[in-house]
Amino acid sequence: MDVRNCPRCGSIFLYCGLRLCENCRKIEEEEFEKVKAYLQKNPGTTVEKVAEDTGVSLQQIMSFIRNGRLSEETKNFSGDVLFCERCQKPISEGKMCLECQRELTQTFLKTQTKIREQKAQKETDKTKEAKVRFLNKARDNK
Ligand SMILES: [Zn+2]
Ligand SMILES: [Zn+2]
Numbered sequence: 001m002d003v004r005n006c007p008r009c010g011s012i013f014l015y016c017g018l019r020l021c022e023n024c025r026k027i028e029e030e031e032f033e034k035v036k037a038y039l040q041k042n043p044g045t046t047v048e049k050v051a052e053d054t055g056v057s058l059q060q061i062m063s064f065i066r067n068g069r070l071s072e073e074t075k076n077f078s079g080d081v082l083f084c085e086r087c088q089k090p091i092s093e094g095k096m097c098l099e100c101q102r103e104l105t106q107t108f109l110k111t112q113t114k115i116r117e118q119k120a121q122k123e124t125d126k127t128k129e130a131k132v133r134f135l136n137k138a139r140d141n142k
Contacts, residue, residue, distance in 0.1 A: 031056040032064055039073035047081050068093035 006013055006021035008028075013021035020028060034054045039045065042053075047065075051058045064070050065082055071093055074081060080090030084097040086104075091097045096104070 028060070031060055032069065035061055035064060036070060036073055039070065039076045043076040044078045045076065046078060066093060066095065 002015040003012055004015040005011070006024055008020050008024040011021055011023075018025065031054070035050055035056055038050055038054050042049075047058060047061055050056070051061055062082075065074055074092055082091050082093065083089065084091050084100055085095050086100040087097060089097045089099075094101075
Protein backbone atom coordinates (compact mmCIF):
# COMPACT_ATOMS: atom_id res chain seq x y z
CA MET A 1 0.00 0.00 0.00
CA ASP A 2 1.39 3.36 -0.99
CA VAL A 3 0.47 6.17 1.34
CA ARG A 4 1.47 9.73 0.59
CA ASN A 5 1.12 13.26 1.82
CA CYS A 6 -1.10 15.41 -0.32
CA PRO A 7 1.11 18.27 -1.59
CA ARG A 8 -1.83 20.61 -1.39
CA CYS A 9 -3.40 20.11 2.02
CA GLY A 10 -0.75 17.94 3.69
CA SER A 11 -3.15 15.17 4.68
CA ILE A 12 -2.18 11.55 4.24
CA PHE A 13 -3.99 9.65 1.53
CA LEU A 14 -3.82 6.38 -0.35
CA TYR A 15 -1.75 6.97 -3.46
CA CYS A 16 -3.16 5.51 -6.65
CA GLY A 17 -1.27 7.41 -9.33
CA LEU A 18 -2.96 10.73 -8.68
CA ARG A 19 -1.05 13.67 -7.28
CA LEU A 20 -3.67 14.96 -4.87
CA CYS A 21 -6.00 13.55 -2.24
CA GLU A 22 -9.62 13.08 -3.19
CA ASN A 23 -10.76 16.18 -1.40
CA CYS A 24 -8.18 18.42 -3.07
CA ARG A 25 -8.90 16.93 -6.46
CA LYS A 26 -12.51 17.94 -5.98
CA ILE A 27 -11.50 21.47 -4.95
CA GLU A 28 -9.10 21.74 -7.85
CA GLU A 29 -11.81 20.64 -10.26
CA GLU A 30 -14.18 23.26 -8.86
CA GLU A 31 -11.49 25.90 -9.19
CA PHE A 32 -10.83 24.85 -12.73
CA GLU A 33 -14.50 25.23 -13.64
CA LYS A 34 -14.57 28.61 -11.91
CA VAL A 35 -11.56 29.89 -13.83
CA LYS A 36 -12.85 28.51 -17.08
CA ALA A 37 -16.29 30.09 -16.65
CA TYR A 38 -14.73 33.38 -15.63
CA LEU A 39 -12.52 33.46 -18.68
CA GLN A 40 -15.40 32.70 -20.99
CA LYS A 41 -17.39 35.54 -19.50
CA ASN A 42 -14.56 38.03 -19.28
CA PRO A 43 -12.40 38.09 -22.36
CA GLY A 44 -9.42 40.44 -22.32
CA THR A 45 -8.64 39.80 -18.70
CA THR A 46 -5.30 39.08 -17.00
CA VAL A 47 -4.20 36.16 -14.86
CA GLU A 48 -3.92 38.48 -11.87
CA LYS A 49 -7.48 39.68 -12.34
CA VAL A 50 -8.80 36.13 -12.65
CA ALA A 51 -7.01 35.14 -9.46
CA GLU A 52 -8.42 38.15 -7.68
CA ASP A 53 -11.99 37.66 -8.81
CA THR A 54 -12.22 33.88 -8.52
CA GLY A 55 -10.12 33.49 -5.38
CA VAL A 56 -8.08 30.80 -7.12
CA SER A 57 -4.34 31.16 -6.56
CA LEU A 58 -2.20 32.53 -9.35
CA GLN A 59 -0.02 29.43 -9.16
CA GLN A 60 -3.04 27.18 -9.63
CA ILE A 61 -4.28 29.11 -12.65
CA MET A 62 -0.82 28.97 -14.22
CA SER A 63 -0.70 25.23 -13.66
CA PHE A 64 -4.07 24.81 -15.41
CA ILE A 65 -2.70 26.78 -18.35
CA ARG A 66 0.59 24.85 -18.39
CA ASN A 67 -1.24 21.56 -18.40
CA GLY A 68 -3.06 22.70 -21.52
CA ARG A 69 -6.43 22.44 -19.83
CA LEU A 70 -7.38 26.00 -20.66
CA SER A 71 -5.93 26.15 -24.14
CA GLU A 72 -9.19 27.49 -25.63
CA GLU A 73 -9.81 29.95 -22.81
CA THR A 74 -6.21 31.18 -22.67
CA LYS A 75 -6.95 33.13 -25.84
CA ASN A 76 -9.27 35.30 -23.76
CA PHE A 77 -6.40 36.76 -21.80
CA SER A 78 -5.20 40.14 -22.91
CA GLY A 79 -1.65 39.51 -24.06
CA ASP A 80 0.39 36.38 -23.49
CA VAL A 81 0.43 34.62 -20.18
CA LEU A 82 2.82 31.77 -20.70
CA PHE A 83 6.38 32.04 -21.93
CA CYS A 84 9.02 29.57 -22.98
CA GLU A 85 11.41 28.90 -20.10
CA ARG A 86 14.30 28.89 -22.50
CA CYS A 87 13.76 31.65 -25.07
CA GLN A 88 10.90 33.60 -23.47
CA LYS A 89 8.72 33.27 -26.54
CA PRO A 90 4.97 33.23 -25.82
CA ILE A 91 3.52 29.72 -25.76
CA SER A 92 0.05 28.32 -25.21
CA GLU A 93 0.88 25.42 -22.93
CA GLY A 94 3.70 23.45 -21.34
CA LYS A 95 7.01 24.94 -20.31
CA MET A 96 8.84 25.42 -23.57
CA CYS A 97 8.11 26.36 -27.16
CA LEU A 98 8.21 23.63 -29.81
CA GLU A 99 11.54 24.77 -31.23
CA CYS A 100 13.23 24.65 -27.85
CA GLN A 101 11.68 21.26 -27.12
CA ARG A 102 12.99 19.93 -30.41
CA GLU A 103 16.43 21.41 -29.81
CA LEU A 104 16.61 19.94 -26.33
CA THR A 105 15.55 16.52 -27.56
CA GLN A 106 18.22 16.64 -30.21
CA THR A 107 20.89 17.71 -27.73
CA PHE A 108 19.75 14.92 -25.46
CA LEU A 109 19.91 12.34 -28.24
CA LYS A 110 23.35 13.58 -29.30
CA THR A 111 24.62 13.27 -25.74
CA GLN A 112 23.19 9.78 -25.51
CA THR A 113 24.93 8.76 -28.73
CA LYS A 114 28.20 10.25 -27.53
CA ILE A 115 27.99 8.37 -24.25
CA ARG A 116 27.27 5.16 -26.14
CA GLU A 117 30.19 5.75 -28.50
CA GLN A 118 32.55 6.47 -25.62
CA LYS A 119 31.41 3.30 -23.90
CA ALA A 120 31.91 1.28 -27.06
CA GLN A 121 35.39 2.80 -27.45
CA LYS A 122 36.25 1.81 -23.91
CA GLU A 123 35.09 -1.73 -24.57
CA THR A 124 37.27 -1.96 -27.67
CA ASP A 125 40.25 -0.64 -25.72
CA LYS A 126 39.65 -3.23 -23.05
CA THR A 127 39.52 -6.04 -25.57
CA LYS A 128 42.69 -4.76 -27.21
CA GLU A 129 44.45 -4.60 -23.86
CA ALA A 130 43.37 -8.11 -23.03
CA LYS A 131 44.63 -9.32 -26.37
CA VAL A 132 48.01 -7.64 -25.86
CA ARG A 133 48.23 -9.15 -22.40
CA PHE A 134 47.35 -12.55 -23.79
CA LEU A 135 49.98 -12.25 -26.54
CA ASN A 136 52.62 -11.10 -24.06
CA LYS A 137 51.82 -14.05 -21.84
CA ALA A 138 51.99 -16.44 -24.75
CA ARG A 139 55.37 -15.02 -25.71
CA ASP A 140 56.70 -15.21 -22.15
CA ASN A 141 55.64 -18.81 -21.92
CA LYS A 142 57.71 -19.78 -24.88
ZN1 LIG B 1 -5.29 17.25 -0.19
ZN1 LIG C 1 11.71 28.51 -26.71
